[in-house]
Amino acid sequence: KQRLAHARIDGVDWFWPADERPEDADASTAARLLAPFDPVVWDRARFEIFWGWGYRFEAYTPESKRKLGYYALPLLWKDRVIGWGNVALRGNELHAKLSFVGPRPRDRELTRAINEELERLRGSLIE
Secondary structure, three states: OOOOEEEEEOOEEEEEOOOOOHHHOOOOOOEEEOOOOOOOOOOHHHHHHHHOOOOOOOOOOOHHHOOOOOOOEEEEEOOEEEEEEEEEEEOOEEEEEEEEOOOOOOOHHHHHHHHHHHHHHHHHHHO
């Protein structure tokens, strides 16, 4: 901990490599559906602190108690996780149901980014 850069924010200690500057990070404009065990997602308490809403992996949750879906994938866009998607491949056709925390952003760039992510995901699943 002595060799890492750190800050205490709202009573929580945050650490990062000393040669990185979080304030210099450049957010991508790509949309990404993140796996439930992606490093951005797996620490559920940190996820809730960062994004302001609780994500739970519900594959082992009885269907009647699920809130997000069997295998909901958090949706990252720019520097925020703005919702989640439930994606299924039926034959060669990809079906996606997207849900958002709050109202869906009305941004053409987001629509383009989501379409590109779904096409990328479709290609990786079919190959």
